[in-house]
Amino acid sequence: MSDALKDAPSGGPDISHVTLKNGLEIVVIPDHRTPVVTHMVWYRNGSADDPIGKSGIAHFLEHLMFKGTEKHRQGEFSDVVTALGGQENAFTSVDYTAYYQRVAREHLKTMMEFEADRMTGLVLTDEIVDPERDVVIEERRMRTDTDPAAELGEALAATLFTHHPYGKPIIGYMHEIEGLKREDALNYYRRFYTPENAILVVAGDVSKDEVVRLADETYGKIAARGEKPVRLRPREPDPRSTRRVTLADPKVEQPSLQLAWLAPSYTTATKGEAEALEVLVQLIGASGTGRLHRKLVMDEAVAVAAGAWYQSTAVDRSRLLVYGVPRPGVTLEALEDRILAVLDDMAKHPVEAGELRRAKTRLVADAIYAQDSQSSLARMYGSALATGSTVDDVKTWPEAIETVDAEAVQKAAQTCLNRHRMVTGYLMKDEAA
Amino acid sequence: MSDALKDAPSGGPDISHVTLKNGLEIVVIPDHRTPVVTHMVWYRNGSADDPIGKSGIAHFLEHLMFKGTEKHRQGEFSDVVTALGGQENAFTSVDYTAYYQRVAREHLKTMMEFEADRMTGLVLTDEIVDPERDVVIEERRMRTDTDPAAELGEALAATLFTHHPYGKPIIGYMHEIEGLKREDALNYYRRFYTPENAILVVAGDVSKDEVVRLADETYGKIAARGEKPVRLRPREPDPRSTRRVTLADPKVEQPSLQLAWLAPSYTTATKGEAEALEVLVQLIGASGTGRLHRKLVMDEAVAVAAGAWYQSTAVDRSRLLVYGVPRPGVTLEALEDRILAVLDDMAKHPVEAGELRRAKTRLVADAIYAQDSQSSLARMYGSALATGSTVDDVKTWPEAIETVDAEAVQKAAQTCLNRHRMVTGYLMKDEAA
Helix, strand or coil, X not given: CCCCCCCCCCCCCCCEEEECCCCCEEEEEECCCCCEEEEXXXXXXXXXXXXXXXXXXXXXXXHHCCCCECCCCCCHHHHHHHHCCCEEEEEECCCCEEEEEEEEHHHHHHHHHHHHHHHHCECCCHHHHHHHHHHHHHHHHHHHHCCHHXXXXXXXXXXXXXXXXXXXXXXXXXXXXXXXXXXXXXXXXXXXXXXXXEEEEEEECCCHHHHHHHHHHHHHHCCCCCCCCCCCCCCCCCCCCEEEEEEEECCCCCCEEEEEEEECCCCXXXXXXXXXXXXXXXHHHCCCCCHHHHHHHHHCCCEEEXXXXXXXXXXXXXXXXXXXXXXXXXXXXXXXXXXHXXXXXXXXXXXXXXXXXXXXXXXXXXXXXXXXXXXXHHHHHHHHXXXXXXXXXXXXXXXXXXXXXXXXXXXXXXXXXXXXXXXXXXXXXXXCC | CCCCCCCXXXXXXXXXXXXXXXXXXXXXXXXXXXXXXXXXXXXXXXXXXXXXXXXXHHHHHHHHCCCCECCCCCCHHHHHHHHCCCEEEEXXXXXXXXXXXXXXXXXXXXXXXXXXXXXXXXXXXXXXHHHHHHHXXXXXXXXHHCCHHHHHHHHHHHHHCCCCHHHCCCCCCHHHHCCXXXXXXXXXXXXXXXXXXXXXXXXXXCCHHHHHHHHHHHHHHCCCXXXXXXXXXXXCCCCXXXXXXXXXXXXXXXXXXXXXXXXXXXXXXXXXXXXXXXXXXXXXXXXXXXXXXXXXXXXXXXXXXXXXXXXXXXXXXXXXXXXXXXXXXXXXXXXXXXXXXXXXXXXXXXXXXXXXXXXXXXXXXXXXHHCCCHHHHHHXXXXXXXCCCCHHHHHCHHHHHHCCCHHHHHHHHHHHCCHHHCEEEEEEECCCC
């Protein structure tokens, strides 16, 4: 939960969580250091909610949300943000789609008016949709289809998640993006863009009462849809095999290696399980201090980089990745062996008290430092709530990390990092081509 | 199309294909050798049409179709077939579900009455559905979950088809079978069991006019639904990587190896492409005479068995598999190398005329011999029509095979058997366990 669930430092923000009558949840995070606000709306739908054959629709709709409404012409919202000296952006993940603006505090209501307006007022014509589809097609071509590492990442995800939609690319498969129509975007919009499915997160130089009053005057006018939209999420079956995905391409300059496992998320884990994985990943993968770096980059000099990543904030069973970049002359097989030796050691021997203490301190400290950024703070709460955690889960996270002991870490390594259930990804230079 | 599309030998059956007013298609295959009929109903839906999270429902419904209707108590249909000295069965595939009976010719109308009755009259209660679900759960446990080869097959399919539902097991994932409810079965039944979605195939000692008259008196009374049900079939993206699936289990006595590729089916192929693959598979994989057998089992003695299989009869892009079982002392890697050498040779050099001639003769002869069995004959037409081919495609199939030349075979090998797009499956004994 390194970028998601963190506590306020003592004396830190007094966070409120209320729900409007139409079902819109509101999280207010007072932050009076500067007279600005971060205004975010999170929708509980992402690429894993794309209907069959319509992969990419969540992301495509994110683009289309900037195309204007019945009240405001295309680009007007962005122009206003710019004119007010603000910043804006949006992003789509597997589980959520979010929109945010950062403006001076007195413009909060204006942001709310625009954002509430586009929750229901979006207007799409083929003249708007068709060229934007070309933009997304070009985005996919640039970011994925000409980048062997991205292509391998896509194949690796599809192999790890054979049934659950986390295996689909967020941007969508090219042949399905090409077929996305105006009506697909509107159907998806009508299904998911409702007050019951949204979370408003406001961080900044504001009070709870002020935010709730303004939200009620803007978002509060949107009629409730009646019920939350349903997410159709088939469960990934337990894997029974080892899988290796190899991509060889002449464009590859630097071979690399990934090891991936299914792993419980905070939402699916039993108590303490995700926290133990978080500490485990910190122990093995922390930049500069983790065991993979110390043993393989420093001591053995078989890698130029090595680390780990755990997608802890997710609605469903998620993933844990370990990666390594070999030194010239070291094969991927040899590096994989050395990585597995480091992981096996974690499973075989309990971690020593000092090393565990330092890892937990770093993990919590990183989270607290990230709160320096108002937008990180807002994202932390937004992503947690959008994936099924609570404000309280976020606030008590440091204590939960504190309770992780050596036994829990060892058990997490034994349970999760099973090489009989592992998916490896090899990125290689195609010398023949 | 080895078990599916074959021509009648000259002077053979004069096959009719008509459609009733309610949309039911009828194929009549006169076969006057014995006074029996094979009566089959094919529905154009299989496991690849299982809704998200409901894998196994097509197969489960096949079981439930024997549970009685408003008119006939559970088991009555089967009892009548037995009392008449007949046989019956049913099967579910990725693309279709079929029910058949073989009885003396005078009982054809009785079969039609029962089968037409259960097209719309199925009655399901929880008391019927719940124990039958346990039967299916036990079937899965026996056939898949305790058989490492079956488990590997499932993992291999899921890796080959990451997006298209051919990657799902026909019987369903255990955790989803466990959740299948009476209402799921009825929803699926109402969606797909309609005259517009069915094909009646009658082979035997009957005339077209008689069959059509009887069908009209029975099936003809079923009201049309108004339109054919829609199949939601996302297209599998073109693979960009090599994937290997390894399953090691202490129960494995005999290691084995599979190589799998996506391959066009008769329905998706360009003209001649599937026929060339059919001939290619015959050349490399035919039992006792194919190159894999001759080179690897006979000459090099590295395998105890080796062959190939092509699922040519399918609605969507399908699969081609090559397999090998190593001799003791030969590793799977070594056997894979030797298999790839045989395949590379097919891609590099055109096949010699005599070898090609013999392969095509065997292929067509096998198809003609299979017509000796009335039920094979009926299945051939049923599976073809249920996956998008026509009666004419089946009848002209031998001529289409005749046109395959050495160049087409070589091109098929080059295009399909690309090792950069290959999925391999390794079944190994887990010595450590």
